Amino acid sequence: MESEAWKWIKEIWRRVPKVAVIILLVLIVTGIGADFLALHDPEIGDPRQRLLPPAWEAGGKWTYPLGTDTMGRDVLSRLIYGSRVSLLVAFAAVIIAGCLGTFLGLMAGFFGGWVDQVIMRFTDSWLSIPTVMFGVLMAVILGPGVWNIVIILGGTFWSRYARVVRGETLSLKTRDFVQLAKIAGCGKARIIWKHILPNVFNSVITLSSLQIGIVIVVEASLTFLGVGVPPPKPAWGLMLSEGRGGLLAGYWWLIIFPGVAIALLVTSFNVIGDWLRRYLDPFYRNID
Amino acid sequence: MKRYIIRRFIFGVIVVWIVSVMIFLATRIGPDPALMIASPGADEAELNSIRERFGLNEPLPVQYFIFIKKVLQADFGESIYYGLPVAEILWQRLPASLMLVGTAKFISLSFGILAGVLAARRRTGFTNNLLRWFSFLGLSMPNFWIAMLLILIFSVQLKLLPTGGYGTFWHLLMPAFSLGWYFSAGYTRLTESSLLQVLNSEYIKLCRVKGLTELSVVGKHALKNALIPVVTLAGMNIVLMISGAVAVEMVFAWPGLGLLMYHGAIYRDFNVVQAVILFISAMMVFMNLVVDILYAYLDPRIRYD
Numbered sequence: 001m002e003s004e005a006w007k008w009i010k011e012i013w014r015r016v017p018k019v020a021v022i023i024l025l026v027l028i029v030t031g032i033g034a035d036f037l038a039l040h041d042p043e044i045g046d047p048r049q050r051l052l053p054p055a056w057e058a059g060g061k062w063t064y065p066l067g068t069d070t071m072g073r074d075v076l077s078r079l080i081y082g083s084r085v086s087l088l089v090a091f092a093a094v095i096i097a098g099c100l101g102t103f104l105g106l107m108a109g110f111f112g113g114w115v116d117q118v119i120m121r122f123t124d125s126w127l128s129i130p131t132v133m134f135g136v137l138m139a140v141i142l143g144p145g146v147w148n149i150v151i152i153l154g155g156t157f158w159s160r161y162a163r164v165v166r167g168e169t170l171s172l173k174t175r176d177f178v179q180l181a182k183i184a185g186c187g188k189a190r191i192i193w194k195h196i197l198p199n200v201f202n203s204v205i206t207l208s209s210l211q212i213g214i215v216i217v218v219e220a221s222l223t224f225l226g227v228g229v230p231p232p233k234p235a236w237g238l239m240l241s242e243g244r245g246g247l248l249a250g251y252w253w254l255i256i257f258p259g260v261a262i263a264l265l266v267t268s269f270n271v272i273g274d275w276l277r278r279y280l281d282p283f284y285r286n287i288d
Numbered sequence: 289m290k291r292y293i294i295r296r297f298i299f300g301v302i303v304v305w306i307v308s309v310m311i312f313l314a315t316r317i318g319p320d321p322a323l324m325i326a327s328p329g330a331d332e333a334e335l336n337s338i339r340e341r342f343g344l345n346e347p348l349p350v351q352y353f354i355f356i357k358k359v360l361q362a363d364f365g366e367s368i369y370y371g372l373p374v375a376e377i378l379w380q381r382l383p384a385s386l387m388l389v390g391t392a393k394f395i396s397l398s399f400g401i402l403a404g405v406l407a408a409r410r411r412t413g414f415t416n417n418l419l420r421w422f423s424f425l426g427l428s429m430p431n432f433w434i435a436m437l438l439i440l441i442f443s444v445q446l447k448l449l450p451t452g453g454y455g456t457f458w459h460l461l462m463p464a465f466s467l468g469w470y471f472s473a474g475y476t477r478l479t480e481s482s483l484l485q486v487l488n489s490e491y492i493k494l495c496r497v498k499g500l501t502e503l504s505v506v507g508k509h510a511l512k513n514a515l516i517p518v519v520t521l522a523g524m525n526i527v528l529m530i531s532g533a534v535a536v537e538m539v540f541a542w543p544g545l546g547l548l549m550y551h552g553a554i555y556r557d558f559n560v561v562q563a564v565i566l567f568i569s570a571m572m573v574f575m576n577l578v579v580d581i582l583y584a585y586l587d588p589r590i591r592y593d
Contacts, residue, residue: 125303128303128307129569130569132531132532133534133561133564134314136553137315137561138314213427220430224430227553237430240433244539247439247440248451250440255440259433267424267425267427270427
């Protein structure tokens with residue numbers, strides 16, 4: 001006998017883009033289980049094993065499958081730990097941005113009037129600020145650190161949510177079930193929480209899955225520019241910025257692998273987001 | 289129409305004003321700016337003279353008022369690092385940014401339109417999928433990584449192109465490509481959907497009935513209309529491209545606004561940073577305003593929202 005839950009999982013599995021989901025699951029599992037999966041310490045290298053090429057190249061060792069960097073640290077181990085940092089930052093930032101944006105969007109759409117005016121003008125200004133540049137500025141001011149990056153990204157990316165949620169709240173507000181709830185004597189807080197929020201949830205999820213790829217790339221950019229995740233933490237953007245020194249000397253494995261990791265993660269999020277957009281809400285196809 | 293334009297214009301001014309307040313506060317909430325400007329270990333007298341020179345000893349609202357008054361006269365103060373007026377540096381750097389963005393735009397548009405037209409004409413097929421995946425990939429790769437891959441291939445391995453710098457056409461190729469790839473996906477998708485819509489319309493059927501060749505129908509009659517939204521998006525993306533170029537400009541040492549802003553932030557030259565971000569935001573608002581007004585002019589229904 002198959003249980004209900006198993007049937008449900010199978011049903012979902014039949015529809016999802018499989019390759020993307022598998023890649024994402026693998027990266028999440030490596031991120032969570034990094035302590036067991038990584039062969040070497042990601043932050044302390046072995047000075048005798050500096051700049052080894054990948055194992056299949058001449059001079060490579062199988063104990064360091066993807067080679068080592070200038071400080072003798074194992075590239076594969078750093079990649080594995082790096083997925084933890086990337087996923088952590090991306091999820092935390094998107095959650096912060098999503099909550100903030102959804103809250104402001106609900107307020108603007110529901111109350112209208114001057115509340116709407118004030119919130120939407122703020123949203124417009126945030127949308128017109130160049131994201132990476134503002135991120136660099138804030139990172140320099142707040143100083144390096146994983147949580148500072150999360151706060152900066154969360155504080156930058158909320159504006160899209162606010163705009164989408166406001167639009168939907170405006171149209172939901174005029175619908176019969178909201179009007180009836182009002183007549184039945186529901187308070188404003190209850191209408192927003194019980195009747196409107198559940199209906200904007202799909203859009204928020206879809207938007208999140210589309211935003212998360214951009215957040216990962218922006219985080220990698222800030223870290224690459226030296227103002228994001230501080231060394232010696234194993235972050236993909238940091239590995240790329242360290243590998244840049246060996247670019248002209250031809251240490252290609254320091255450049256290729258971290259970039260491939262970012263591209264894989266972002267592609268799988270983009271594919272899943274694209275699928276979610278079509279699957280969850282055929283009516284709101286114009287979320288961009 | 290006049291009321292609509294005035295309303296949008298006031299909104300735009302308010303948005304730029306909020307940005308200016310935010311950028312101003314951002315540079316002041318952190319550690320004392322005087323500490324960042326002064327050499328390490330400077331004594332109190334030295335710090336005070338710096339505060340005096342840059343007007344940092346006034347209360348915040350007064351500082352902001354002086355700042356915004358100068359900005360309205362196109363005076364962004366003096367750069368601490370370069371020792372020149374910021375406005376002057378901005379004008380010096382703008383051509384490099386525009387050249388990079390223009391070339392990147394050309395690359396991404398020509399690829400996007402080509403892939404989009406092919407996708408709309410034949411929905412399946414190997415070449416088609418290849419093109420679609422190629423543009424989709426651009427969305428997932430950080431542009432600075434593409435930049436380094438290109439250096440690895442074309443400079444280190446093939447020894448064809450210079451690794452960085454500014455001057456000739458050959459210096460422009462790799463930065464423009466790494467910046468433009470990301471944007472081609474959007475153009476591909478938009479060209480495809482918009483062309484499909486146009487191909488279904490009556491006047492295209494008339495063209496077909498008249499017996500025009502397929503090339504003439506698609507290339508001459510359909511594309512003209514289908515490209516309107518694509519060109520609009522391309523116009524709105526220009527600002528996004530300038531600001532997204534920071535890391536690419538850093539990799540190639542390309543002297544545009546991105547690199548200027550980055551060095552400004554690293555060397556705590558906040559007058560430069562404020563100016564660049566404010567300038568780009570204002571450009572963005574202006575672009576949106578122009579597009580809004582153009583659309584309202586073309587489609588009167590929009591004016592009454």
